[in-house]
Amino acid sequence: MQRLTFIILCLLTFLVGFVHAQELPSWNETTVKQAILDYVAAVTTPGSADFVPQPERLAVFDNDGTFICERPDYPSSLFQAGLVRSFIADGTIDGTKMPFKAWNTFDKDALKKYGWKEAYQEMNAAFGGMPVTAYRDSARAFMDRYRHPRYRVPLARLYYAPMRELAALLNEHGFQLWVVTGSEQDFMRSFLEDATGVPPEHVIGSWTPAVSTQEGKEIRMVRGTVQVYNGHQAKPGNIETRIGRRPIFVVGNSDNDQPMCRYAVTGMRLGLALWVHHDDSEREYKYDRGTSDMADLVKEKDNAWRISIAKDWKRVFQNGVLDVKSE
């Protein structure tokens, strides 16, 4: 009888392990994966004490460094710098003046010295009047054409395999997934649905409000000149303004994401916050500091977790991207 109990327990352990291995297959069997699966079960199982009705299951992913590789440069910034170059080439922008001179050569030191905030604002103002569709077409063409210097594939193939699986798992469990990013909103919308399934209406980036005018019988839609920043404290603020619900599941990778991660784990509903920690120079990049606002949040809250790329992810990329062993 004891032997039978032992055999049944072994079988059950094997079965549970098998089911978990089927879910999130690119994740190692660590406490983080377990915490995610436990959380999703807790908020989606009817009758659970922490059950959350389907309309309130709002998940938010940061983009750069959380959903997609952000090194050596932000895809959005690379695209916009290229657009500056084409505007200099056709004489629309004076390339001898700052900050355009520095955008032209992607001179990050000069841009930092000039002030990142001003450099971005003045660049986006220079795109004012451009038809929104032309801007998006140009962004999409960049994403199709540009190859990552290390992995040698288009950037859209560098969305992390474990995060794509997490997005699918959340979707299967009735979550709506939004991407809330500092990257430029129209750039993101040009490719994100094809790359990840997240539709344009679920993208909140740093945005330049569109300006509609009527010329005769047509509505003309062009980019405005003022940029609304979407980083740090602006992220939870813009989530409230644009979505109007508090997210219960937020994933970020930098202190820029700490406010929205904190927002998710301090509401009435049981929340979960995840922090992608870049500690794997072999397969990806290693650049995070050991102490940060995000590290403090993980220490403070039982429902905030640090994801170690090195330890928690079985593989980093998919779609034929090689896990290159060294840079």
Add this chain to the structure above:
Amino acid sequence: MQRLTFIILCLLTFLVGFVHAQELPSWNETTVKQAILDYVAAVTTPGSADFVPQPERLAVFDNDGTFICERPDYPSSLFQAGLVRSFIADGTIDGTKMPFKAWNTFDKDALKKYGWKEAYQEMNAAFGGMPVTAYRDSARAFMDRYRHPRYRVPLARLYYAPMRELAALLNEHGFQLWVVTGSEQDFMRSFLEDATGVPPEHVIGSWTPAVSTQEGKEIRMVRGTVQVYNGHQAKPGNIETRIGRRPIFVVGNSDNDQPMCRYAVTGMRLGLALWVHHDDSEREYKYDRGTSDMADLVKEKDNAWRISIAKDWKRVFQNGVLDVKSE
């Protein structure tokens, strides 16, 4: 044989009529209802020349006068005027100064003279710093408490029966429905999901961006002081900024809605624009001019239609609201 053909044709005519009467039951069997049903079939039937893939089926309703009765006053303005009164009562707002003096008594002539735009902007600025949840709770309490002076029911019961059925029909056919309104966004979000099924994240109103701050370990979310106007040309502009897709189905009731209606019927996809015309003083109100930008659009485009409340709607309200015969 001819008789058999005749009988079959009669049966088919009866069946088609029966099916149509089942759909949109609060609509009379007029050309407008037929145009709506034909349009929905054209864009959602696989293989149709005008088929639109599900993610691009974006429908937009204006709120006041389109989805809900807007007479004698806009619900949003009534609520905000009441909030001004409570702020005057507790000493937060000086009620002897304009525009608050006029908001206090809801003196529309004085507000018009002061300038509606300035009156709304200064009022919303005065609500700055108020927690978003407190504002929404207050809005919801107003909607539960306030009775319409003519119909004597809470305002949420004055969403038009034919429009609720249209929303349900679109939803069944894979459309996502957004409400794009000049009314205040957080006010709308406080009750719209319960009243109509349209969730907070699908509401674009005139909005005051939320401001997030961190105090110790909590995220605090309060109303800012700047209002973003959402009317006329700002409507298609904000649709692009907030949603990032061109709608294919837009319903409005005033010239304020003409730009977004035009936007829907001038894209690559087959669109439909509807204009709710208030011509029924017996069951509702009569106040539309015969000529307007919307009337011009209906004349110009085969896929833009005027809805006559008197002729096209079998009933105006539901939920036990009497179709009162006179004011």
